[in-house]
Every structure is written in structure tokens, then in C-alpha cells.
Amino acid sequence: SYELTQPPSVSVSPGQTASITCSGEKLGDIYVCWFQQKPGQSPVLVIYEDSKRPSGIPERFSGSSSGNTATLTISGTQVMDEADYYCQAWDTFGGGTKLTVL
Amino acid sequence: EVQLVESGGGLVKPGGSLRLSCAASGFTVSDASMSWVRQAPGKGLEWVGRIKSKTGGGTTYYAAPVKGRFTISRDGSKNTLYLQMNSLKTEDTAVYYCTTDQVVVPADFDYWGQGTLVTVSS
Numbered sequence: 001s002y003e004l005t006q007p008p009s010v011s012v013s014p015g016q017t018a019s020i021t022c023s024g025e026k027l028g029d030i031y032v033c034w035f036q037q038k039p040g041q042s043p044v045l046v047i048y049e050d051s052k053r054p055s056g057i058p059e060r061f062s063g064s065s066s067g068n069t070a071t072l073t074i075s076g077t078q079v080m081d082e083a084d085y086y087c088q089a090w091d092t093f094g095g096g097t098k099l100t101v102l
Numbered sequence: 103e104v105q106l107v108e109s110g111g112g113l114v115k116p117g118g119s120l121r122l123s124c125a126a127s128g129f130t131v132s133d134a135s136m137s138w139v140r141q142a143p144g145k146g147l148e149w150v151g152r153i154k155s156k157t158g159g160g161t162t163y164y165a166a167p168v169k170g171r172f173t174i175s176r177d178g179s180k181n182t183l184y185l186q187m188n189s190l191k192t193e194d195t196a197v198y199y200c201t202t203d204q205v206v207v208p209a210d211f212d213y214w215g216q217g218t219l220v221t222v223s224s
Contacts, residue, residue: 001166033209035147042199042216043147048209086147088211091165093139093147 004087004094011100018074020097022087025068030089032070034063037096038083046085047072077101104128106200106215113221118190124183124200124215132156132178135203137211138185140196140220148196152203152210153183167193190222 005023012018022032034047045054047063050070060075070089074081082101087094110122124136135158138150151164153174162174173186183200197217203210 031209033211035211042214043211044214045207045209045212048207048212052207054207054212088147091149091152091163091210093149096146 002090002092004089004092006085006087006094006097008095009098009100011102012074012077014079014101015076018077018081018099018101020072020074020085020087020099022070022072022094023068024070024089024092027068027070027089028066032063032065033088034061034070034072035086035088035093036081036083037086043086074099104202104206104213106202106213108198108200108215108218111198111218111220113223114190115224116190116192116222118222119186119188120190120220122185122187122198122200122218122220124185126181126183126202129202129205130178131176131181131183134205135210136174136176136183137201137203138172138174138183139199139201139211139214140194141199141217142193142196145196150185150198187220190220192222194220195222196220 035043037043050065051063105127107125137152154161171189199217200215201211202213206212
């Protein structure tokens with residue numbers, strides 16, 4: 001079965017850029033999505049088809065993918081962005097990354 | 103506006119059964135591919151299964167851990183998706199979410215319900 005690997009945690013200071021990686025075999029050859037999940041809430045799609053943002057998702061969220069790695073980038077990170085982030089390809093989810101903003 | 107409301111969760115003993123419902127609005131469930139995704143307490147997301155749209159053949163697919171025990175179905179007249187769970191195990195304890203696939207944007211899991219908690223314990 002396909003596996004996606006994410007770092008368990010990432011920390012960033014408010015206003016700085018956060019990067020969360022997702023690794024998988026030939027990940028750049030397939031579409032990747034990213035989901036944000038805040039405590040006690042359902043996941044929300046923030047990036048689809050590697051780099052597209054659904055309506056209502058702030059422009060500070062962006063995505064890229066190449067080779068074996070996809071990256072979610074949050075520019076000018078805000079305290080409200082503190083959450084768990086999951087990458088997804090096919091029917092597989094990464095293990096999730098806890099983003100701490102402090 | 104798409105809305106998904108899950109119900110039917112609760113406490114069940116190992117070996118027991120439970121049926122989850124997902125009432126949809128803002129689109130027609132028969133015309134959509136939909137999935138169930140679960141999240142064990144403190145853990146990550148795990149795809150459970152999918153039912154393709156009517157025009158897509160209505161085929162169902164399941165993850166290995168639930169194949170043969172779980173069944174996904176829908177009732178077009180009630181615009182509702184179901185997850186029938188049999189032979190439940192303690193490791194099935196999780197919040198179960200229903201999701202749309204490619205209804206809002208061209209991506210699977212593009213919209214999620216609020217989830218319903220299933221606890222399997224003696």
C-alpha cells in the first residue's frame with residue numbers, strides 16, 4: 001500500500017513562513033491534497049491538485065510538489081493557523097503534522 | 103451550500119453492529135461519489151471506503167481493515183449515505199466522517215461532515 005510521511009511537528013513564529021513536507025514514492029507524478037484540522041473540528045481542504053486553493057482559503061496557503069516530496073507553505077503564518085495538517089494522495093493520508101505558532 | 107450531518111454513533115460491544123447515517127443537502131447523493139473516513143482518538147485520518155456515483159457505476163470500495171465487515175450504501179429518496187458496520191472490533195473505535203468526493207472542487211474528500219463517534223468496548 002502507498003505510504004506518505006510527514007514530520008510530526010513544525011514550529012513557526014507569527015508572521016514567518018511555515019513549510020510542511022510530505023514524502024512518498026513518485027509523489028510528484030500524482031495529485032496531492034492538504035487538509036487543516038483544528039482541535040475538535042472536522043478536517044478542511046486547503047490545497048488540492050498540488051497547488052490550488054478552494055474558495056475561502058486565504059492566499060497565504062500555497063502548495064507545490066515535485067519528485068518524491070510535496071510541500072505546504074503558509075506565508076505570514078497567523079496564530080489561527082495553528083492546527084494539524086494532513087497530506088493525501090490516492091486514498092492514503094499522511095500521519096499528520098502539528099503546526100505550532102509561537 | 104453543501105451540508106453533511108452524520109448520526110448513529112455510540113457505544114457498542116465487540117462483535118456488535120452499528121449503522122451510521124450521513125444526511126446530505128445541497129447536492130444529490132446518487133449523483134456523487136462519497137467516502138467514509140475515520141480518526142481514532144488522538145490519531146490520524148484513515149480512509150474507510152467509497153461509493154461511486156450512479157453514473158460512475160455505484161461501485162463500492164473498502165480499505166483492507168474493514169473489507170467484509172463494513173458496507174456502504176445510500177438512499178436517494180432520503181438523500182442519505184450509510185455505513186453498516188458489523189463484527190466490530192475495539193480497533194474500530196474512532197470518529198467517523200462522511201465526505202464528498204469532487205462535489206465542491208475536483209478533489210476527493212473535498213467536503214466533510216462533523217463526524218460521529220463510535221466506541222467499541224466491553
